[in-house]
Amino acid sequence: MGDYRRLRVVEKHQETTDAYTFVLEPADGLPYPYESGQFATLIFKVNGKERRRAYSFSSAPGHDGLPAITVKRVANGEFSNYLIRNVHPGDELEALDALGQFTLKRVQPTDRQLFFVAGGSGITPVFSLLKTLLHQEQAPFITLFYATRSADNTIFKTTIDGWIARYPDRFQCIYLFSYDRHPDRPHLHAHLNNGLLEALIAQYGLFPTEALNFFLCAPEALMRMAEITLRYLGLGETQIHKEVYTPKPVDVHFLPEVNPAIRHRITTRGKKYNYEFEVFEGETILDGALRQGIILPYNCKAGVCTACTAQCTAGVVKMLYNGSQRIGKAGELVYTCIGYAESEGVDLKI
Ligand SMILES: Cc1cc2nc3c(=O)[nH]c(=O)nc-3n(C[C@H](O)[C@H](O)[C@H](O)COP(=O)(O)OP(=O)(O)OC[C@H]3O[C@@H](n4cnc5c(N)ncnc54)[C@H](O)[C@@H]3O)c2cc1C
Ligand code: FES
DSSP states (O other): OOOOEEEEEEEEEEEETTEEEEEEEETTSSOOOOOTTOEEEEEEEETTEEEEEEEEBSSOBTTBSSOEEEEEOOTTOHHHHHHHHHOOTTOEEEEOOOBOSOSGGGOOTTOSEEEEEEEGGGHHHHHHHHHHHHTSSSOOEEEEEEEESOSTTOTTHHHHHHHHHHOTTTEEEEEEESSOOOSSTTOBOSOOOHHHHHHHHHHHOOSOGGGEEEEEESOHHHHHHHHHHHHHTTOOGGGEEEOOSSOOOOOGGGOOOOEEEEEEEEEEESSSOOEEEEEEETSOHHHHHHHTTOOOOOSSSSSSSOTTEEEEEESOEEEEETTEEEEEOTTSEEETTSEEEOSSOEEEEO
16 A cells, blocks of 8 residues: 655765765656655665655756655655665665645746745756756746855755856846855855844845745745744745755644544545545554555655645545644645644545
8 A cells, every 4th residue: 555666876976075965766667756855755664664755856847857765864864864874875765755845836926026945955847947947948036045154065066056147137146154254246155043044035036025925845944943033034835935854753642632532534535645545533544544554655644745735525634733733624725744633524535
């Protein structure tokens, strides 16, 4: 149950001292469709148990022949170190189909300028989105604020510098090096903070706030700071798009008690996920499915990565996220990893 794919590593390139790109080809010879900004979920087996990690595509369909992911080493991180040290061309990785909502579907016809705020390995999905946008004839003006430690540590810097030179009237990038005093403009030697972000938006924003759209992918503290600043500047929810790399585990204090005596029937439909099963009261739809060997798509199991997104077509789903609650009804998107059946007859399109 569930469709796992095998992806063969055909090339491995070093980007910086601690980041590598892996170019992948489907080992079964079938296409591996994905959109710019999406991610591959890699599946690792440890002592017979599955462990999952998401890696965004740094490639862009229509621009790069094969999908590629870029992995940055996390200090003491189990699988980022394993991939960088032990995975080489010819090796195969187990993966799910591409997932994710951090895509160009978020760009709206009214957008005149797109801002991207990237930090560290958060550049990966942004790089994929930028490649696609810059190769389109018509696209909004693009401004990238890219925070890294130093010029040497900046993933994809050579390509981005090439874009700055090639598309001066469509693209600008402001690097923020926290450790490096760099001689060239527009490089800044600074940590991005609320005041600086506000000043940069005032300096580089070409249009009124309503015509701006922000894509954020960076370490958690930077994302939080950027979102607070944007909200303070009056941007609405539909103008701020986030890809979170470091999901927090769900706080067990906020979880309901599981009661196997009360059960709810769930139906899932879609190209691959046609199932009918029961979940216990107090058990998430995903956990109920997995308990019965039904493998629905998931990654973080924490309500953050969007891998488990489903469209509710009937019934009501209650989503619990560390003390806060959101209700999903017919026609709305829900996350099965934090979603509980709140009514009978929950029907999901996955
Ligand atoms: C949607 C999504 C897309 C992602 N795309 C990419 C990508 O393109 N490139 C990439 O390199 N990573 C990406 N990640 C992060 C990646 O999935 C792993 O979390 C990361 O490689 C660490 O895994 P690990 O097994 O090495 O570390 P673990 O063994 O899981 O963790 C080790 C320690 O590091 C901390 N930690 C875990 N993840 C991070 C992190 N990302 N940054 C800082 N500290 C961390 C943990 O809290 C823990 O203390 C993405 C994550 C998500 C959810
Ligand atoms: S698995 Fe990540 S949001 Fe549900």
